[in-house]
Amino acid sequence: MCGIVGYIGEKPAASVLLDTLSRLEYRGYDSAGIATLYQGQIHAGKDAGSLMEVVAKQHLDMLPGNIGIGHTRWATHGGISAANAHPHMDCDNEIAVVHNGIIENYEILRQRLKGTHRFLSQTDSEVIPHLLDEYVHTGLSLEQALQKVVKELEGSYAILAISSREPDKIVGARRESPLIIGISPEGNYLASDALAFHGITDRVILIEEGECVVVTRVGVSIYNESGEKVKRAPIKTDWYHGELSKGLYDYFMLKEIHEQPAAIRRAVCQETAEVMAIAAEIRRVKHVVFTACGTSRHAALIGRYVFSKVAGIFGEVVMASEFEYFIESVDSQTLVLAISQSGETADVLDGVRRAKVKGAKIISLVNTVDSSLARLSDRVLYMKSGPEVGVAATKTFTAQLTLLYLLAFALADKYEEGKNQLTSVTAKIEESLVADADETNDLALKLKNQHDFYFIARGINFAVAAEGALKLKEVAYVHAEGMPAGELKHGTLALIDRGTPVVAICPHDYTFDEILPNIAETAARGAYVIGVSDKFESLFNEWIRIPPVPELFYPLVTIIPLQLFAYHSAVFRALDPDKPRNLAKSVTVK
Ligand code: F6R
Numbered sequence: 402m403c404g405i406v407g408y409i410g411e412k413p414a415a416s417v418l419l420d421t422l423s424r425l426e427y428r429g430y431d432s433a434g435i436a437t438l439y440q441g442q443i444h445a446g447k448d449a450g451s452l453m454e455v456v457a458k459q460h461l462d463m464l465p466g467n468i469g470i471g472h473t474r475w476a477t478h479g480g481i482s483a484a485n486a487h488p489h490m491d492c493d494n495e496i497a498v499v500h501n502g503i504i505e506n507y508e509i510l511r512q513r514l515k516g517t518h519r520f521l522s523q524t525d526s527e528v529i530p531h532l533l534d535e536y537v538h539t540g541l542s543l544e545q546a547l548q549k550v551v552k553e554l555e556g557s558y559a560i561l562a563i564s565s566r567e568p569d570k571i572v573g574a575r576r577e578s579p580l581i582i583g584i585s586p587e588g589n590y591l592a593s594d595a596l597a598f599h600g601i602t603d604r605v606i607l608i609e610e611g612e613c614v615v616v617t618r619v620g621v622s623i624y625n626e627s628g629e630k631v632k633r634a635p636i637k638t639d640w641y642h643g644e645l646s647k648g649l650y651d652y653f654m655l656k657e658i659h660e661q662p663a664a665i666r667r668a669v670c671q672e673t674a675e676v677m678a679i680a681a682e683i684r685r686v687k688h689v690v691f692t693a694c695g696t697s698r699h700a701a702l703i704g705r706y707v708f709s710k711v712a713g714i715f716g717e718v719v720m721a722s723e724f725e726y727f728i729e730s731v732d733s734q735t736l737v738l739a740i741s742q743s744g745e746t747a748d749v750l751d752g753v754r755r756a757k758v759k760g761a762k763i764i765s766l767v768n769t770v771d772s773s774l775a776r777l778s779d780r781v782l783y784m785k786s787g788p789e790v791g792v793a794a795t796k797t798f799t800a801q802l803t804l805l806y807l808l809a810f811a812l813a814d815k816y817e818e819g820k821n822q823l824t825s826v827t828a829k830i831e832e833s834l835v836a837d838a839d840e841t842n843d844l845a846l847k848l849k850n851q852h853d854f855y856f857i858a859r860g861i862n863f864a865v866a867a868e869g870a871l872k873l874k875e876v877a878y879v880h881a882e883g884m885p886a887g888e889l890k891h892g893t894l895a896l897i898d899r900g901t902p903v904v905a906i907c908p909h910d911y912t913f914d915e916i917l918p919n920i921a922e923t924a925a926r927g928a929y930v931i932g933v934s935d936k937f938e939s940l941f942n943e944w945i946r947i948p949p950v951p952e953l954f955y956p957l958v959t960i961i962p963l964q965l966f967a968y969h970s971a972v973f974r975a976l977d978p979d980k981p982r983n984l985a986k987s988v989t990v991k
Contacts, residue, residue: 402428402429402475402477402501402985402987402988402989402990403428403429403472403473403474403475403487403500403501403502403593403989404422404425404426404427404428404429404472404473404501404592404593404594404597405425405470405471405472405487405499405500405501405559405560405561405580405591405592405593406418406421406422406425406470406471406472406499406561406590406591406592406593406597407469407470407471407499407561407563407571407573407590407591407592407616408421408467408468408469408571408588408589408590408591409467409468409569409570409571409588409589409616409617409618410467410468410585410587410588410589410618411467411587411588411618412467412587412588413465413466413467414435414437414438414464414466414467414468414469415435415437415461415462415463415464415465415466415469416462417469417588417590418435418437418461418469418470418471419435419452419456419461419462419471420601421471421590421592421597421598421601422435422452422471422472422473422597423452424594424596424597424599424645425473425592425593425594425596425597426451426452426473426980427790427792427985427986427987428473428475428501428593428594428985428986428987428989429473429474429475429476429985430451430452430473430474430475430980430985431449431474431475431476431481432447432448432449432450432455432473432474432476432481432482432483432485432486432487433447433448433450433451433452433455433456433461433471433472433473433474433486434446434447434448434455434459434461434471434472434486434487434488434499435447435461435464435469435470435471435472435488436464436469436470436471436488436490436497436499436563437464437465437466437468437469438466438468438469438563438565438568439464439465439466440465441565441568442494442565443490443494443495443496443497443563443565444464444465444466445464445488445490445497446459446460446461446464447459447472447483447486447487447488448483448486449481449482449483449486451980452473455486467588468563468568468569468571469563470488470497470498470499470561470562470563470571470591471488471499472486472487472488472499472500472501474486474487475985477503477525477990478503478507478523478524478525478526479522479523479524479525480523482522484521484522484523485522485523485524487499487500487524487526489521489522489524489526489527489529489530490530491518491530491531491533491534492518492519492531492534493534494565495534495564495565495566496530496533496534496537496543496562496563496564496565497530497562497563497564498526498529498530498533498560498561498562499526499560499561500526500529500558500559500560501558501559501578501593501989502556502557502558502559502576502577502578502989502990503525503556503557503558503990504525504526504528504529504554504555504556504558505525505555505556506553506554506555506556507524507525507526507528507556510528510532510553510554511527511528514528514531514532514535518531518534525556529550529554529558529560529562530562532546532550532553533546533547533550533562533564536549536550537564537566542567543562543563543564543566543567543570543572544570544572544613544615544622544624547560547562547572547573547574547613548574548613548624548628551574551576551611551613554576556577557576557577557578557747557989557990558574558575558576558577558578559573559574559575559578559579559580559593560573560574560575561573561580561591569617569618570615570616570617571591571615571616572613572614572615572616573591573608573613573614573616574612574613574614575608575610575611575612576610576611577610577747577750577773577989578593578745578989579593579594579745579772579773579989580592580593580608580614581593581594581595581598581605581606581607581608582605582606582608582614582616582621582635583595583597583598583601583602583604583605584602584604584605584606584621584635585601585602585604588618589616589617589618589620589621590602591614591616594769594987595638596645596788598638599645599788600645603637603638604635604636604637604638605635605636605637605638606621606623606633606634606635606636607633607636607771608623609625611625611626612624612625612626612631638770638771645788645790651972652791652968652972652977652978652979653789653790653791653979654791654793654795654876654964654968654971654978654979655965655968655978656791657789657790657791657795657796658795658796658834658961658964658965658968659834660786660787660796661795661796661799661830661834661961662827662828662830662831662834664784664785664786664787664796664797664799664800665799665800665803665823665826665827665830665957666824666827667785667786667787667800668784668785668786668800668803668804668807669803669807669820669823669824669827670785671782671804671807673816675780675782676782676807676808676811676816677811677816678780679764679780679782679808679811680808680811680812682736682762682764682779682780683714683736683738683764683808683812684812685736686734686735686736686762687734687735688717688730688731688734688735688736689708689714689715689716689717689735689736689738690716690717690718690719690731690735690736690737690738690756690761691704691705691716691717691718691719691738691739691740692718692719692720692721692724692737692738692739692740692749692752692753693718693720693721693739693740693741693746693749694720694721694722694741694746694748694749694988695794695871696742696793696794696797696798696868696871697740697741697742697746697749697794697797697798697801698718698720698721698740699798699864699865699867699868699871700740700798700801700802700805700864701718701738701740701805702718702863702864702867703802703805703861703864703865703956704716704738704740704801704802704805704808704809705717705718706860706861707805707806707809707861707953708805708808708809708812710809710861710953711806711809711810711812711813711815711819711953712809712810712812712813713813714809714812716738719752721739721746721748721749721751721752722748722991724748724751724752724755724756725751725752725755728755728756728759731755731756731759731761732759732760732761733759733760733761735756735759735760735761735762736761736762736763736764737752737753737756737761737762737763737764738764738765738766739752739753739763739764739765739766739774739778740765740766740767740801741765741766741767741768741772741774742767742768742769742784742786742789742794742797742801742986743768743769743772743986743987743988744765744767744768744769744772744773744774744775745769745772745773745774745987745989746774746987746988746989747988747989747990747991748988748991749774750773750774750777751991753765753774753777753778754777757777762779763777763778763779763780764778764779764780764781764782765777765778765780765781765782766781766782766784766801766804766805767781767782767783767784768783768784768785768786768789768797768800770783782804782807782808784797784800784801784803784804785800786800789986790979791978791979792875792979792980792981792984792985792986793872793875793876793964793967793978793981795872795964798868798960799830799957799960802956802957803823803957806819806822806823806953806954807819807820807823810822822951822953822954823954825950826950826951826954826957826958829948829950829958830948830957830958830961832948833947833948833958833961833962834961836946837961837962837965840945840946840962841945841962841965841966841968841969842965842969844931844943844945844966844969845966845969845970845972845973846969846973848902848929848970849970849973849974851879851900851901851902852879852880853879853880853881853896853901853902854870854873854879854880854881854882854902854903854904855870855881855882855883855884855889855893855896855897855901855902855903855904855923855928856869856870856881856882856883856884856903856904856906856963857883857884857885857886857889857903857904857905857906857916857919857920857923858883858885858886858905858906858907858912858916859885859886859887859907859912859915859916859919860910860911860912861910861912861953861955861956862906862907862908862910862912862955862956862959863883863884863885864956865906865955865956865959865960865963866883866884866885866904866906867883867884868883868960868963869881869883869904869906869960869963869964869966869967870882870883871883872963872964872966872967872968873963873966873967873970875967875981875984876967876968876970876971876976876978876981877967877970877971877974877976877978878974878976878981878982879970879974886905886915886916886919886920887915887919889919889922889923890919890922894922894923894926897923897926897927897928898926898927899926899927900927900928900929901923901926901927901928901929902928902929902931903920903923903928903929903930903931904931904933904963905919905920905930905931905932905933905934905941906933906934906959906963907920907932907933907934907938908933908934908935908936908947908949908952908955908958908959909934909935909936909949910952910955911952913934913936917938917940920932920938920940921940924940929942929943930942930943931943931944931945932944932945933945933947933959933962933963934946934947935947935948935949945962945966947959947961947962
């Protein structure tokens with residue numbers, strides 16, 4: 402994870418770096434730092450804490466110069482400390498480096514360098530400035546040195562480096578971690594995600610796997626892995642339609658929950674020909690495998706039910722981090738449907754790369770345009786959710802579901818019917834968001850001192866239980882389990898005691914009559930039952946009312962109050978739901 406940025410141009414670099422970094426904090430917020438170049442010297446500041454805290458402590462905004470690099474960290478190798486924050490320097494403070502990724506062979510490299518170089522951190526990244534220094538001292542330019550260094554690195558990286566000996570350039574390289582160039586008349590930018598350039602420029606150059614770049618005030622040079630110069634014109638991005646401020650909301654998470662009707666409507670607007678082409682690919686193969694992580698995997702689990710119910714197509718869902726252990730079963734008759742908001746999740750990319758080698762077709766559902774996953778795929782459907790800043794996925798989850806519904810209806814030759822149904826369900830979501838006003842807020846207040854929650858459901862609703870539990874865990878730091886209701890009696894029932902909150906997702910659909918006995922089993926043991934349904938049931942101690950919709954579409958409406966409940970639970974515990982501890986939005990490490 403981690404976010405990196407660079408700037409060279411006419412503006413004061415420090416303010417540009419802090420502005421662009423602030424839009425990448427979703428990638429990590431354990432520590433932050435920047436380095437600028439001014440009058441032949443590197444000026445750097447870094448510390449543990451969020452970007453705003455580090456700016457306040459280290460006065461990063463005062464660093465002089467018109468060229469610099471910056472970093473916001475999600476710790477992997479080495480704890481959260483000032484020493485482990487980036488940028489890292491060589492021994493003479495002549496080279497500064499920021500890195501996103503993991504250098505797998507760093508121990509070997511560190512051992513080799515240790516005799517002649519002084520290491521100040523426990524990070525894998527710190528080997529990079531020292532290696533650069535070695536090559537620069539043989540007479541190579543910074544970019545030539547970087548080309549040599551990356552050949553020695555195993556693992557993943559997006560790297561930016563500046564040197565006081567060559568003060569007119571930023572050099573960069575990437576492999577398996579994203580890096581994008583932004584072009585503007587006032588200067589040139591680099592960042593892990595084009596979101597950093599929001600409001601600055603929409604002209605970008607995508608850097609491909611294995612390439613190195615040199616960015617100056619006036620131009621960009623790109624070199625491929627063999628060191629040959631590559632020509633690439635900037636392209637225009639218009640993928641971030643979304644507003645990047647919280648508007649009237651206290652937190653991005655709440656804003657994004659409320660943006661869901663609009664996000665679903667945008668997701669519904671797909672090129673019919675593309676959806677049909679993907680449906681044709683799905684029909685052609687023997688095996689359909691959904692792969693994803695976290696919330697996106699929950700969307701996949703629901704997609705599996707929808708594919709089966711609407712189109713009679715059976716698909717397996719394989720957790721992306723486990724995908725490699727099934728790779729023997731993948732062949733040219735397999736279609737992998739990879740789902741990822743960021744398109745940069747390392748586990749997903751790894752599974753997809755392995756499946757490609759085995760000849761599988763790759764279709765992806767992605768939010769971030771031109772992300773690594775999108776580029777690896779044979780075909781892509783974009784969620785069009787706009788930027789999702791809150792670390793907890795909300796609007797992209799319902800957008801993913803929308804795409805899965807569209808595909809299922811296309812597979813059943815009922816595409817227009819599917820679109821119409823989605824449109825009417827969206828209106829119901831809109832109404833229920835207005836109607837909720839205080840309901841989930843009051844419930845969250847009432848249950849604020851509870852430490853263990855159980856979310857149960859059946860059939861298509863099971864993954865909603867899992868997602869509701871995940872939301873509560875990640876933003877309110879409350880233990881929560883989501884499970885198929887029928888599984889309770891096989892063990893978990895032992896944990897249900899007087900007052901234990903059990904959230905039953907039981908819309909009035911084909912699962913309703915079957916889940917009632919499971920709810921009764923918990924109530925008999927004293928559970929405090931919160932029913933999420935359009936039908937009242939006397940077993941409920943609390944009733945979260947949802948609007949009735951055609952039964953296939955209940956996941957789109959039942960998830961909304963669970964997201965809101967998690968949000969309010971975080972706020973009542975005085976936590977920032979946008980930045981849960983230990984988490985980052987884009988998980989680019991395995
Ligand atoms: C939870 C959450 C994560 C992500 C997971 C996959 O709210 O956001 O569980 O869903 O890290 O991320 P993407 O979808 O970017 O592959």
